[in-house]
Amino acid sequence: MADAIAPDGRRDHFNAHASRRKSSAAVIALEKANLEPVDVVQDIALLDEADRRLAELGYVQVYKREFSWLSCFSFAMSISGLFASVATTFVYPLEAGGAASAVWCWLISGFGGMCIALSVSELVSAYPTSGGLYFTCKHLAPEAWVPEISWLCGWLNLLGQIAGVASTEYGCAQLLLAAVSMGSGFTYIPTNDHTVGVMAAVTIFHGALNSMSTAALEKMTRTYVIFHVGVLVSCCITLLVMTENKHPSSYVWTNVLPEAGWSPAGFSFLFGFLSASWTMTDYDATAHIAEEIKNPELKAPWAISTALGFTYIGGWLFTIVLTYCSGDIPTTLASPIAQPAAQIFYDNIGPAGGIFFTVAAFIILNFVGITAIQAGARTVWAYSRDEMLPLSRVWYKMNKTTTTPLYAVWLFTICCALINLVGLGSYTAIAAIFNLTAIALDWSYCIPILCKMMFGKFQPGPWHLGRYSFWINLWAVIWTLFVSVIFVLPTILPVTPENMNYVSVILAAVAIFAVGYWYASGRYYYTGPRVKAQLIEGAVADGKFAGMAESDAKSVTKSLTES
Numbered sequence: 001m002a003d004a005i006a007p008d009g010r011r012d013h014f015n016a017h018a019s020r021r022k023s024s025a026a027v028i029a030l031e032k033a034n035l036e037p038v039d040v041v042q043d044i045a046l047l048d049e050a051d052r053r054l055a056e057l058g059y060v061q062v063y064k065r066e067f068s069w070l071s072c073f074s075f076a077m078s079i080s081g082l083f084a085s086v087a088t089t090f091v092y093p094l095e096a097g098g099a100a101s102a103v104w105c106w107l108i109s110g111f112g113g114m115c116i117a118l119s120v121s122e123l124v125s126a127y128p129t130s131g132g133l134y135f136t137c138k139h140l141a142p143e144a145w146v147p148e149i150s151w152l153c154g155w156l157n158l159l160g161q162i163a164g165v166a167s168t169e170y171g172c173a174q175l176l177l178a179a180v181s182m183g184s185g186f187t188y189i190p191t192n193d194h195t196v197g198v199m200a201a202v203t204i205f206h207g208a209l210n211s212m213s214t215a216a217l218e219k220m221t222r223t224y225v226i227f228h229v230g231v232l233v234s235c236c237i238t239l240l241v242m243t244e245n246k247h248p249s250s251y252v253w254t255n256v257l258p259e260a261g262w263s264p265a266g267f268s269f270l271f272g273f274l275s276a277s278w279t280m281t282d283y284d285a286t287a288h289i290a291e292e293i294k295n296p297e298l299k300a301p302w303a304i305s306t307a308l309g310f311t312y313i314g315g316w317l318f319t320i321v322l323t324y325c326s327g328d329i330p331t332t333l334a335s336p337i338a339q340p341a342a343q344i345f346y347d348n349i350g351p352a353g354g355i356f357f358t359v360a361a362f363i364i365l366n367f368v369g370i371t372a373i374q375a376g377a378r379t380v381w382a383y384s385r386d387e388m389l390p391l392s393r394v395w396y397k398m399n400k401t402t403t404t405p406l407y408a409v410w411l412f413t414i415c416c417a418l419i420n421l422v423g424l425g426s427y428t429a430i431a432a433i434f435n436l437t438a439i440a441l442d443w444s445y446c447i448p449i450l451c452k453m454m455f456g457k458f459q460p461g462p463w464h465l466g467r468y469s470f471w472i473n474l475w476a477v478i479w480t481l482f483v484s485v486i487f488v489l490p491t492i493l494p495v496t497p498e499n500m501n502y503v504s505v506i507l508a509a510v511a512i513f514a515v516g517y518w519y520a521s522g523r524y525y526y527t528g529p530r531v532k533a534q535l536i537e538g539a540v541a542d543g544k545f546a547g548m549a550e551s552d553a554k555s556v557t558k559s560l561t562e563s
Contacts, residue, residue: 050293063292122463130287154444273486
C-alpha cells in the first residue's frame, strides 16, 4: 500500500459544505479512499524540494519559480523604497517635533519595526506560500478558531496592502509634480486635483507592468536595488558637501519645535514615528511571491531581514543627513510644493540638483509601486484560492500567456486608485491612508505572532530566531499596540474637518464590511486556508491508490486552475 502524506486536517463541519464544491470522478475516488477532497494529487518523486514543501502545506505549484537571491533582496528593498519613502514622509516628524523628532523617532520606531520584520521572517521560513502571514494562522491557531482568525488577519493584511500602494502612488504623484514645480521656478503650484489625476495615471501604468510574466518582472526587479543604493549614497554625499550652513549637532539631536499644536510638546513629538513605521512596513510582501522564488524557505526570510536591516540603518542615516541640512524648519515646511525633502534638495544643491534627486525619488517610488502591486495581486489570488473573497473563481484565474493572475492584478490596482480619491477632499485625508498602512499591516502580522506565542503549535523552518524568538516577538506586539494608539489620533490641533485624522473612519468602515460579510455569507462556506493538493508517495506508479483507477489517478494530477 502506498504511503500517504496528508496535510493538516480541516474542521469537522467541512463535509457540510463539501457538497457545494465542484465534484469529479477523481474527488469521488479520493473520498472513497477516505482522504480529503482535493484538486490535485502529486507524486512526491516528481517534485523538487520547494514544490514538495508547498504540496505538504496543501497547495499545488502554479507559478514559475524565477526569483533568485539578488532579485529577492532587490524586491524586499524596493518594497521599503528607503530613499523615496523617507523623502515623502519627512514632513511628519518635522511637523510633529522638529529636528529631534525626525532623528530619535526613526531610531526608536525602526527598532520596533526590525523586531516585527524578524518575527515575520521566522514565520515565512516555516510556511512559505503566497498567502503570507494569513496562511500561517492555519498552523498556529487552534483548529476551531482558524476560520475566524484567518479571516480577520486576511482582511487586515489586504486593507493594509491597498492603503500602502495607494499612499505610495500618491507619493509618486507628489514627487513628480514637485519636480515640475521646481522646473517652472515655482510658478506652477500642484493642487490636490492635479495630484490625484497623476496618481491615477501612475497606478494604471504600474498595473500594466504587472500584467507581464513572472520572468519579465524578475528581470526588472533585480536592477532596482543597484539604482536605489547609488542614488541614496550620492544624495547624502552631495548634501553634506554642498550645504554651507548645516545645523549644529546640539540642534539636530535636542531641538524640539512642534508645529502641530499639541501640548505638551513631548506628545506631539510621538507623531514622528510615522516616517519609519510607514517606510519599514509591508514586511511580508516578499512572502506573497514565495511561490515564485527558488528555495523560498531560505531566500524569502533572508531577503526580508537583510533588506529591512539595511533600511533601518540607511534610513536613519539619511534622516540625520536631511536634518543637518534642513535649514529653517518653519520655512522648509511652508514650501509651496509641500515636500520638505525636495525643498531641501533645491535649497542646498540648486535647481538642477534638486530636480535630479526629486525625479530619482520619483523613480524609486515607482519601484515600490510596481513590487507592491505584484505582492498585492498575489495576495488577492491566494485569498481567492481559499475562496475568501467575493467572486473568488474570477480572481483565481491564471492568464494562459503570462501565467499570472491578471484579473487579480487589475482588481487590486483599481482598488488602490479608488481609495486615493479621498485626496480630492483634503491632503490630511491622505495622511490617514499613510497611517492606515502601518496599523492594518502590522496587526495582520501580530495576530499570527500572538498565536505562535500563545498556542505553542509553531514548527520552525530553516531560518529562525532560536532562543531570542519569544522576546523579539513580544516586543513586536507591544510596539505595534503602542504606535497604533498614536496613529489614530489627529496629528494637528485644533481639529477641523480639513485636518481630521480619518484613519479611524476607514478602519471602522472596513471592519463593518468584513464582519458583515462574515456573518452574512463567509461563515457558511469559509473554513480557513483550503487544501488544494495531496502529496502521495509512489501512488500513481504502484497503481495502488486505494482502488483508484489509473485514469482517475492521472486526472487528479492535472491542475484545475482555469486559464
